[in-house]
Amino acid sequence: MATALYRLGRFSMRRRWYVLVAWLLVLAGVGTAAVTGGGTFSDSFSIPGTESAQAQTVLAERFGSQFAQAAASLGGTDGATATPATARVILAPPAGTTVMDPTTAQAAGAILAQAAAVEGVTGVSNPFTALTIAPNGSGLYADVQLAVPSADVPAATITGLESVISAAQDSGWRATVSGGPFDPELKIISGTESVGLLAALVVLVVTLGSLLAAGMPIVTALLGVAIGAAGILGVAAFTDVSSATLALALMLGLAVGIDYALFILSRYRTLLAEGSTPLDAVGRAVGTAGSAVVFAGVTVVIASAGLTVVGIPFLGTMGIAAAATVAVAVLIAITLLPALLGFAGTRLTPRRARAADNEDDDAIVASRWGRLVTGRPVMVLVAGIVVIGTLAIPALSLRLGLPDASQFPASTNARQAYDLQADTFGPGFNGPLVVLVDSPAGGATEAAATVAERLGTLADVALVAPPIPNQAGDAAIVTVIPTGGPNSEQTATLVHAIRAERADLEQSTGADITVTGAAAANIDISAKLASALPAFLLLVVGLALVLLLVAFRSILVPVTAAIGFLLSVAASFGATVAVYQWGWLAGVFNVSGPGPLLSFMPVLLVGVLFGLAMDYEVFLVSRMREDFVHGATARRAVIVGFEHGSRVVVAAAIIMASVFVAFVFGGSTTIAPIAFALGVGILVDALIVRMTLIPAAMTLLGSSAWWLPRWLDRVLPSVDIEGAQLTRGLAEARTL
The missing domain is CATH 3.30.70.360 (Alpha-Beta Plaits)
Structure with missing residues (x-):
């Protein structure tokens, strides 16, 4: 694989105009398709086959359209026929009165009559005959029938009803109108994502020391998510796609797109600093770091696409969308990025004195940390597990549910x-x-x-x-x-x-x-997801063991990696429960109404976090294995791996977490806890698990960490993730 990627990197740089135009044509094609034939998104989470969904189907059949929308939202019908929207007016009289008082009742009737007179309203129920009055007379509600579906309600109707409610409030009533066109609009992109991109740019500038170099991962990531988003919008014309699907794809696309480009770019600039020509440097960078990028990307793709095995349609759609977006990010990193590097030429070569100073400082810090971890592995393991265990404690109180209006911001209708x-x-x-x-x-x-x-x-x-x-x-x-x-x-x-x-x-x-x-x-959704989680978790952990077994040709390295992944998941769940269920630091994280976490979040988090966690395992451990294979002791291999990989891995983790955290403040009550959980999970996994616990465990295992039975070594395919075979081949070619 490394040799093929080496050739691809060189080809992309030599034919950079062709590569650039090809990607722009892809963007133009999917963008045009999305604009001309794209669908729309929804916030319904369809799980057909549950008792509640089947009951809604029967209700729609027996009672007509009044239950059709509810049935569609629970997965009972296809919801293809749009029905006229219904809103609800709730009135609570001024203090000291009840709606049972004749004068107050007359005033309530007048308010509802004004609502009925609004253009676009076809009827308003009578709460006094429909008996929709609170038993103590503290309030009443009336359902407002509109002439058209929610998406088609004219602005005049909305403003007319809002004016009626505003006038009632001015008269001392507590009054609201909600439902249908008055529900909060889907907020997929809120503007806070730009903060995450700015934070990523700052980290890139600090890490790379060049604004030009820092801008390249941002550009390639944005192109990747643009293609991914356009593709998802196009698919939405043919199947139901939730708004969370697009948000998740955008988060992952930005995060991995920047990280993957950073890994290749960092190796490329290191090779330039060592005296390689741009063409040779890009070939070797894509052949070595690019191999790790492809392997890491494949793990994310497989884990995300694995959500389809859960048997829940909207989760499968989310997984496929995320997998496709990550696949695009990988392809861009190994083709378009080398093309852009060709346009930059030697301008990306680090200034020698500055680069040497930075590398020396980083190597000193990394070496000290590596020596601390490997020098006291038992103490480090105990301390790390205690920290993660403390974070995970709230997960014991995990409750699952579906989002409702109690979690919306207080300013919404x-x-x-x-x-x-x-x-x-x-x-x-x-x-x-x-x-x-x-x-x-x-x-x-x-x-x-x-x-x-x-x-x-x-x-x-x-x-x-x-x-x-x-x-x-x-x-x-x-x-x-x-x-x-x-x-x-x-x-x-x-x-x-x-x-x-x-x-x-x-x-x-x-x-x-x-x-x-x-x-x-x-209850039905949580039960179905809970029954699917063990099998899915077994699939994901099993996948981790197999992929890492092939990558590192070791029995114990995959086992420690899988255990570390489970620790990261536990910490992520615990922190998310503390903030979004218990309400800790609710004001800091803009949590309007603490409550149960999303029913599908555990399955989604396990699938996505697994793929991302394996990224750091691959980028760090691959260098450790390379040094061990070349004769270094187990402890020395860990320290050298830190010296060469810690800086870029820390930067990548901070960048990824910054992107996720930006979505926490985006206003979507569905995507915010998912983004928070992924951000916490990435930081815990990169900083505590991969850079602390795993090296300590490998130190205790010693050379046995790399043990593999000979028979298994013969049958396993060689993926050359460290690029060792490529390096030997190039060295031999130079001696000829």
């Missing part, structure tokens, strides 16, 4: 409506449970009455609404209002209790009974 409804009606009104009583033979109304009576006796039930049959009389719904919110433990307990009663109720009524709603969907 959705959050204000969520809080007002919880204050006036109780927290359970934000997550009602819908119990479907399906009786094709008829008698659904009587069966539903029996179900409602039984459910009313359960704990954690605030209210059971009267059953609502469909027109055919073969199905009915029983709405159960829990005492807790949609993501509370009490509501989860209630869902399990209702399902525990199902067998007796089905036997006594002859109807099929299923439970859906936000809390039920949370």
Whole structure:
């Protein structure tokens, strides 16, 4: 592989205009396709096959369009038919009054009449006849029917309803309008990402000592994410793609795009400083550092694409999108970057005195750290594990769920409506449970009455609404209002209790009974993901063992790498639980509403962090193995590996973490905790695991760390990740 990459690097530099034009044509092609035929993104997380999704499908069939959108959001239908949007107005009267007072009730009616008169509104429910009034009269709500789907609601309708709400607030009412076009817009790109790029540029300038050199990884990474984003937008025209998919691809594309270019560029400039010509230097840089880049990129691609085995469509889409974006970043690093280096020529050669001073300082620091780690390996291992263990403790309290309005910023309509409804009606009104009583033979109304009576006796039930049959009389719904919110433990307990009663109720009524709603969907999704996580984790760890076995031709190095990866994951989970679930440092990280973490985050984090963690394992350990193979002792190989790789690995980790952290403050409640978890995981993995624990463990193992049975050595393919064969071949060619 190293020889092929050597030739590719030289070709790309010699034919730099062709390579540059080719990549620009790729960008133009996918960009045109995205602009002319690209789709749109959503925030729905479809998991078909769960009980809650199947119940929503039946609801849509039996009760019509009023349940179609909910069914699509839970994976029950394809949601292809857009239905007119519905918004909700919630009103709480001025202090000292209730909506039961005749004067106050009349004022509420006047407010709703004004809402009904807004252009684009086709109807407003009457809370006094629909009985959507809080039991103590502290508030009411009315559903507002709009003429068109949310995406097509005109601005005049939105501003008209907002004006009605504003006037009510001026009159002393607490009033909100939410749902449909009033929900927060998807924020995929917020502008904070530029802060991450600026931080990356600063780190690159400090690391490379040249603004021209520092700009190249930024340019190539931006081109890669532009191609990746355009491709994802084009795919969105044919399948459902969540906004988190694009955000994840952008994060990974920027992070690995900059890092991969940095590894090759750093080796290239080192070779220039040693006196190589630009053409020879680029060939050797791509052949050696490029081999590590390709191997690391392949691990990220395989791990990300491995999300498809979980069997959850939107996770599979996220994995494929991330894998494709990383693959583009690898291709750009080994083709376009050498072309750009050809345009720069010798201007990237480090100034000798400055480069020597920097390298001496870095070598001294790295050597001291390496000697400390290898000199006291037991103490270092214990200290590192204690630090990681402390970070991981909160993970024992991990709770999973789906995002709801309680996690939106307080300034949004959705959050204000969520809080007002919880204050006036109780927290359970934000997550009602819908119990479907399906009786094709008829008698659904009587069966539903029996179900409602039984459910009313359960704990954690605030209210059971009267059953609502469909027109055919073969199905009915029983709405159960829990005492807790949609993501509370009490509501989860209630869902399990209702399902525990199902067998007796089905036997006594002859109807099929299923439970859906936000809390039920949370439980179903979490259960499916939890069942998939062990197998996926086994797949990822097994992949790590096999790939590292091939790369380093060692039994114990892959084992220590896999253990280190699990430690990094544990620390990442712990820190994320502390901030996003417990609310520690919530103000610092812009956490509006602490709560359960995303149900799919553990699987996603394991897949993505594995690939990224292996990057640093490859870049550090490959140099250690190279020195060991050439006769250095195990301890000396560790120290030399630090001297040659620590500076660029630390820079790469800081750059990657900076990119991730920039997305934490982007405003997306879905992507922020994922970005935070990845940022913490990368820093822990690079700084504690790969540069501390792994070298200490390898020191204790000594030369046995590199042991491999002879029979296995014969059957394993040789990937020459360190470029040793390439170096020998070039040396032999020069002697001829």
